[in-house]
Amino acid sequence: MSDTYMLEATGLTRRYGGFAALNNVSFKLRQGEIRGLIGSNGAGKSTCMDVLTGRGRNQQGTVCLNGQDISRLSERERRAVGLSRSFQKTNIFPELGIRQQVQLAARKAEFDNTEEVLAELSLTAIADRTASDVSYGDQRRVDLALALVGKPKLLLLDEPAAGLTIEESLAMARHLRNLAERWKLTILLVEHDMEVIFAICDRLTVLHLGEVLTEGLPDEVRANPEVIRAYLGSTFA
Numbered sequence: 593m594s595d596t597y598m599l600e601a602t603g604l605t606r607r608y609g610g611f612a613a614l615n616n617v618s619f620k621l622r623q624g625e626i627r628g629l630i631g632s633n634g635a636g637k638s639t640c641m642d643v644l645t646g647r648g649r650n651q652q653g654t655v656c657l658n659g660q661d662i663s664r665l666s667e668r669e670r671r672a673v674g675l676s677r678s679f680q681k682t683n684i685f686p687e688l689g690i691r692q693q694v695q696l697a698a699r700k701a702e703f704d705n706t707e708e709v710l711a712e713l714s715l716t717a718i719a720d721r722t723a724s725d726v727s728y729g730d731q732r733r734v735d736l737a738l739a740l741v742g743k744p745k746l747l748l749l750d751e752p753a754a755g756l757t758i759e760e761s762l763a764m765a766r767h768l769r770n771l772a773e774r775w776k777l778t779i780l781l782v783e784h785d786m787e788v789i790f791a792i793c794d795r796l797t798v799l800h801l802g803e804v805l806t807e808g809l810p811d812e813v814r815a816n817p818e819v820i821r822a823y824l825g826s827t828f829a
């Protein structure tokens with residue numbers, strides 16, 4: 593990990609009428625860091641990911657990627673400069689071939705490393721099958737492939753382990769950790785599975801009611817009484 597900040601988010605805010613779904617949220621991610629973004633349902637995690645990627649209207653705040661202010665760029669332009677996102681609900685087209693959709697994502701990212709990504713995620717052997725024809729675990733890896741194509745600098749992951757078994761989730765977590773190191777990726781990870789969060793995150797940011805409740809090392813966060821009260825309960829205390 594170096595001293596460079598790959599992401600500097602300052603004052604991120606999104607209001608719906610008088611309600612602030614996200615209120616003045618700021619954080620910085622060092623290059624190579626895996627940051628967990630956690631918080632209870634409705635805390636503002638998805639809204640935060642939306643604002644970072646430029647999805648939707650009516651947002652305030654500044655987003656800098658590797659020193660470049662990208663706040664005024666469109667979603668597509670942000671993708672092309674290295675900010676990529678995978679979604680909570682699978683983003684894949686069931687009837688399209690796996691290789692075909694990775695190639696389509698490559699076109700959007702304006703950089704084609706389809707075969708490398710397929711190999712990295714052990715998808716080469718099934719790349720000519722349609723997504724509906726492979727297992728759910730394989731589909732989650734296709735989702736990840738779509739986000740990884742183009743070699744992004746910053747990867748935003750929305751619950752990559754959702755619906756997987758504990759073994760599959762932990763295997764996915766190990767794979768991500770390893771991949772982040774080899775590809776020099778910085779990752780912001782939204783995940784409700786605390787096993788996954790504590791297995792791979794360097795630091796955690798906790799959102800509560802649209803604001804940052806606290807930020808720190810995983811062990812500090814899990815021992816923080818406010819976090820236990822607002823989110824973790826006694827399970828991880």
Ligand SMILES: Nc1ncnc2c1ncn2[C@@H]1O[C@H](COP(=O)(O)OP(=O)(O)OP(=O)(O)O)[C@@H](O)[C@H]1O
Nearest residue numbers: 608612613614631632633634635636637638639640
């Ligand atoms: N389009 C919208 N209009 C009005 N309120 C919205 C809209 N989208 C989200 N919200 C509200 O903003 C708040 C934050 O929602 P958000 O989806 O970001 O939370 P979250 O932390 O991602 O939750 P979850 O863990 O359930 O996905 C919630 O109170 C939600 O109801």
